[in-house]
Amino acid sequence: MSAILAIAFKVFQEVKKTKPALLLFFFVLLLLLLFPFTLKSDGTLQGQIQLFLSYSFLILSLALYSNSIFFTTLSFTSEIKGKQFYLIDCKSVARWQFFIGKFLGIALLNLFSLFCMGFILLMLVIYIKETQGTPEERQDVQEKIFTSYQGYLPYIPLEKLQAMVEKEYSKRKAENRLPSNIGEDEIKSQIKMQIQQQLQLIPQGYQRIWNFYDLPDGLRNTDQKIKLRYKVYISEAGSGFLCKVSWKIGRGANTYILEDKVKAGEYFEFTFPASTIDEKNSLEVHFLHKEEKSGMIYFPLEKGIELFYPYGSFYGNYIRALFLIYFLSCFLIALSLFASSFLTFPVAIFFGLFVLFLGLITPFLLEISPLSTHTQEMAWEKITDILSYSILQFSFFVVPDFFYYAPTESLSLGRYIEWKILGESILKLLFLRSALFTLIGCFLFRHREVGKPIM
Amino acid sequence: MYEVIETINLSKNFQDFWGRTKAKALDRLNLKIYRGEIFGLLGPNGSGKTTTVKLLLGLLFPTSGKIKILGSSPRSVICKKYLGFLPEESYLYPYQNAQEALFFYGRLFGLSRSVCKKRVDDLLDMVGLGKARLRPLKEFSKGMARRIGIAQALINDPEVVFLDEPTSGLDPVGTREIKDLILQLKEHGKTVFLCSHLLSDVEDICDKIAILYGGKIRCEGTVGDLLSKKTATQILLEDIPAPLLQELTLWLQAKGIKPHVEKPRERLETFFLNIIQQARMQQAPTSGAMQGIKKEDFFSQNPLPEKKEVNPVLAQLVQTVQEEPEELDAIPQEKEEEKKETLSPAAKGVLEHLVTSPKEEKTEVQPPPVAKESKGKKDILQKLLGGFIKKEQS
Numbered sequence: 001m002s003a004i005l006a007i008a009f010k011v012f013q014e015v016k017k018t019k020p021a022l023l024l025f026f027f028v029l030l031l032l033l034l035f036p037f038t039l040k041s042d043g044t045l046q047g048q049i050q051l052f053l054s055y056s057f058l059i060l061s062l063a064l065y066s067n068s069i070f071f072t073t074l075s076f077t078s079e080i081k082g083k084q085f086y087l088i089d090c091k092s093v094a095r096w097q098f099f100i101g102k103f104l105g106i107a108l109l110n111l112f113s114l115f116c117m118g119f120i121l122l123m124l125v126i127y128i129k130e131t132q133g134t135p136e137e138r139q140d141v142q143e144k145i146f147t148s149y150q151g152y153l154p155y156i157p158l159e160k161l162q163a164m165v166e167k168e169y170s171k172r173k174a175e176n177r178l179p180s181n182i183g184e185d186e187i188k189s190q191i192k193m194q195i196q197q198q199l200q201l202i203p204q205g206y207q208r209i210w211n212f213y214d215l216p217d218g219l220r221n222t223d224q225k226i227k228l229r230y231k232v233y234i235s236e237a238g239s240g241f242l243c244k245v246s247w248k249i250g251r252g253a254n255t256y257i258l259e260d261k262v263k264a265g266e267y268f269e270f271t272f273p274a275s276t277i278d279e280k281n282s283l284e285v286h287f288l289h290k291e292e293k294s295g296m297i298y299f300p301l302e303k304g305i306e307l308f309y310p311y312g313s314f315y316g317n318y319i320r321a322l323f324l325i326y327f328l329s330c331f332l333i334a335l336s337l338f339a340s341s342f343l344t345f346p347v348a349i350f351f352g353l354f355v356l357f358l359g360l361i362t363p364f365l366l367e368i369s370p371l372s373t374h375t376q377e378m379a380w381e382k383i384t385d386i387l388s389y390s391i392l393q394f395s396f397f398v399v400p401d402f403f404y405y406a407p408t409e410s411l412s413l414g415r416y417i418e419w420k421i422l423g424e425s426i427l428k429l430l431f432l433r434s435a436l437f438t439l440i441g442c443f444l445f446r447h448r449e450v451g452k453p454i455m
Numbered sequence: 456m457y458e459v460i461e462t463i464n465l466s467k468n469f470q471d472f473w474g475r476t477k478a479k480a481l482d483r484l485n486l487k488i489y490r491g492e493i494f495g496l497l498g499p500n501g502s503g504k505t506t507t508v509k510l511l512l513g514l515l516f517p518t519s520g521k522i523k524i525l526g527s528s529p530r531s532v533i534c535k536k537y538l539g540f541l542p543e544e545s546y547l548y549p550y551q552n553a554q555e556a557l558f559f560y561g562r563l564f565g566l567s568r569s570v571c572k573k574r575v576d577d578l579l580d581m582v583g584l585g586k587a588r589l590r591p592l593k594e595f596s597k598g599m600a601r602r603i604g605i606a607q608a609l610i611n612d613p614e615v616v617f618l619d620e621p622t623s624g625l626d627p628v629g630t631r632e633i634k635d636l637i638l639q640l641k642e643h644g645k646t647v648f649l650c651s652h653l654l655s656d657v658e659d660i661c662d663k664i665a666i667l668y669g670g671k672i673r674c675e676g677t678v679g680d681l682l683s684k685k686t687a688t689q690i691l692l693e694d695i696p697a698p699l700l701q702e703l704t705l706w707l708q709a710k711g712i713k714p715h716v717e718k719p720r721e722r723l724e725t726f727f728l729n730i731i732q733q734a735r736m737q738q739a740p741t742s743g744a745m746q747g748i749k750k751e752d753f754f755s756q757n758p759l760p761e762k763k764e765v766n767p768v769l770a771q772l773v774q775t776v777q778e779e780p781e782e783l784d785a786i787p788q789e790k791e792e793e794k795k796e797t798l799s800p801a802a803k804g805v806l807e808h809l810v811t812s813p814k815e816e817k818t819e820v821q822p823p824p825v826a827k828e829s830k831g832k833k834d835i836l837q838k839l840l841g842g843f844i845k846k847e848q849s
Contacts, residue, residue, distance in 0.1 A: 002562050002563075002565050002566075003562065003563045003564075003565060005562070006559055006562035006563055007563075010548070010551075010559055013548075013550060013551060013555065014548070014550060016550075017550035017551075017591075018550060082546065083542070083544075083546040084546045084547065084548055086512075086514055086540075086542055086546055087540065087542065087546055087547075087560065087607065088563060089512070089513065089514060090512050090513075090514075090535060090538060090539075090540040090617075091535060091560060091563040091564055091611070092532050092533065092535045092536040092563070092564055092565070092611075093532070093535075093563050094532050449514070449515050449516050450514055451509040451514035451515040
């Protein structure tokens with residue numbers, strides 16, 4: 001253990017006394033300090049803080065990710081190239097101990113730098129909140145950003161939906177309208193999506209009701225405010241069109257009614273009292289389409305309407321956000337060590353950056369990949385399909401979706417970052433992916449001839 | 456006596472990406488090095504010395520054959536606990552200072568903080584860097600870096616020490632100190648594996664040597680055996696007067712022995728070059744450096760400017776060397792017969808006492824001269840090596 005700790009501690013010495021790492025640290029710090037004074041938002045305090053949080057977290061996470069790849073690769077490969085590793089390898093240190101020592105050192109270094117930066121950022125956010133804007137704006141920020149909200153999606157009656165899908169499928173089959181080159185599962189999933197989209201369409205003069213079930217016990221008896229977040233699109237009108245909306249929340253005496261005008265294509269939020277929740281901890285939300293100048297109103301399937309209720313503090317959320325970034329950086333450290341265990345510096349760093357890039361565009365890749373459109377039956381038709389399918393499947397298994405774990409949006413919108421996500425990141429990023437890369441890396445490094453042939 | 460290092464038919468081929476053999480670095484190397492020996496491995500550039508050391512330390516893997524260090528594989532972590540290694544160049548971290556570097560290596564061996572701290576202090580004093588302990592290693596001269604390298608090789612009180620060019624970059628005083636240190640290590644039962652190009656160093660301190668060329672051992676044995684001339688008997692005389700010498704010579708000639716009177720001196724360098732020359736004559740394959748151009752050729756191609764003044768000391772030295780054989784052989788032939796029977800009893804007595812064969816000489820051979828160390832340094836060394844002695848006794 002003392003050998004692992006000695007190697008880990010040496011990483012700190014290395015950083016402390018090497019100028020590039022310190023310069024990078026101060027550059028990121030300067031960038032973060034300058035942000036609040038250079039960014040232009042919509043003029044509101046809420047907008048300014050949201051923009052500041054989004055950009056600074058983006059810079060912070062990208063700096064940490066790229067630095068994890070760069071510094072890990074440099075630190076590992078330079079020891080082999082500079083032959084300092086010869087002296088370590090001749091001591092009673094197993095190679096896996098060297099590997100783990102490096103991982104531990106860089107992971108601790110990341111933890112230290114991330115939390116230093118995170119603390120500075122937090123102080124800046126508090127400073128902006130306390131010194132700028134009107135008292136009302138500050139109150140607004142307190143409610144919308146400095147309180148973290150748990151999100152709820154409306155209930156979807158899956159059995160009913162499935163029955164509708166089966167019926168539609170049978171009907172199309174009877175009418176011989178099924179495409180021949182797509183499998184049954186894929187057709188049914190397309191039909192399901194079409195039906196769900198149809199259900200989100202509201203013609204003029206009609207109303208749509210959503211139900212939110214199983215809300216937390218006792219919430220209705222608190223004086224907390226519940227938030228509804230939504231976005232609408234309007235047919236026969238472009239984005240930016242001002243549309244009249246009419247909401248009725250709850251049933252009976254505890255009903256909250258809102259009439260408002262919103263811009264199409266943008267997110268809007270409004271709050272209402274928790275007393276609108278009924279005795280069964282459910283909430284009924286009615287939307288009435290009263291706009292005469294427009295055609296149908298459409299709520300997008302993805303995050304078209306969401307309910308939020310206060311669940312925790314901003315500070316807890318903030319720490320969880322930092323840990324999410326940290327676990328992603330740990331994954332990148334393990335990946336870079338793995339690459340450095342058998343590759344030279346330029347190749348290993350290219351590999352690390354490529355995986356980072358792949359992780360950042362994963363949502364886009366998933367959208368365009370055969371995994372989302374093809375069924376397995378289709379893919380087996382050609383050898384190339386089999387290959388591409390297998391490579392993609394493997395890539396998505398190995399490379400995590402960075403946006404899935406990215407906390408920036410949740411933090412700036414005041415959404416509660418669930419412990420579940422944090423647990424998932426520990427399990428999938430640390431215990432599964434990082435451990436896998438570390439194991440393979442240790443194995444490869446153990447069998448690597450570090451001595452160079454000099455003849 | 457047991458084998459501390461043993462190689463059995465050790466071969467190493469360097470291969471390219473496709474597994475094709477590019478060069479044969481070592482060819483069926485068989486070595487046996489016993490405990491307490493100082494073993495010197497000699498060879499020209501590219502002969503396979505460094506490859507051998509890397510193989511013995513597990514930095515390279517053998518293509519075929521076996522290596523046993525202290526009875527186990529060189530890649531065994533337990534075995535490495537008893538090894539110390541000074542590489543050809545001091546591969547140290549430039550951002551550490553001397554104290555941090557030694558502390559780091561000590562911690563790698565699992566030494567406790569207090570033990571480690573004490574050892575670091577003692578070793579820094581021993582290598583004469585006590586005052587430079589907080590200076591960054593990047594500011595160290597080559598000699599200072601070598602000293603730190605030696606200190607790190609001894610941090611764990613090793614049983615076997617591999618030293619690759621230990622005296623390169625050191626000044627004459629430092630060189631002497633290191634040589635003394637190596638001899639002290641031997642006194643304490645340590646085994647030293649030494650690679651060096653400085654033949655005089657090897658000759659001074661090594662018990663056994665091997666000469667490597669083209670990846671093969673060309674010659675192996677004790678220094679005494681290898682450097683002694685087996686077909687001759689050497690008579691070592693103190694500086695006797697010329698008439699007495701002449702008298703002795705005539706007496707021997709009268710007995711039918713043709714004496715060859717000179718100050719006998721076989722240098723390892725000559726011997727080493729002879730071995731390499733022989734190997735080259737045989738056109739033995741090697742991927743190392745081939746024979747360069749002769750000095751005469753070099754100077755004829757790159758003529759030096761005419762010197763107006765010659766260093767008088769150097770000139771005198773050169774003259775003495777040229778004249779010496781003439782002086783020693785300057786016994787007139789015509790007087791030989793006369794002097795045959797004229798050996799005085801004193802000369803006979805001198806002969807009886809001083810005639811020794813090389814074999815006898817070997818048994819009475821004195822250990823190489825150990826420079827007188829300061830008491831302080833000896834104490835430190837005793838302290839450092841004390842742990843090992845205790846272990847042995849127990």
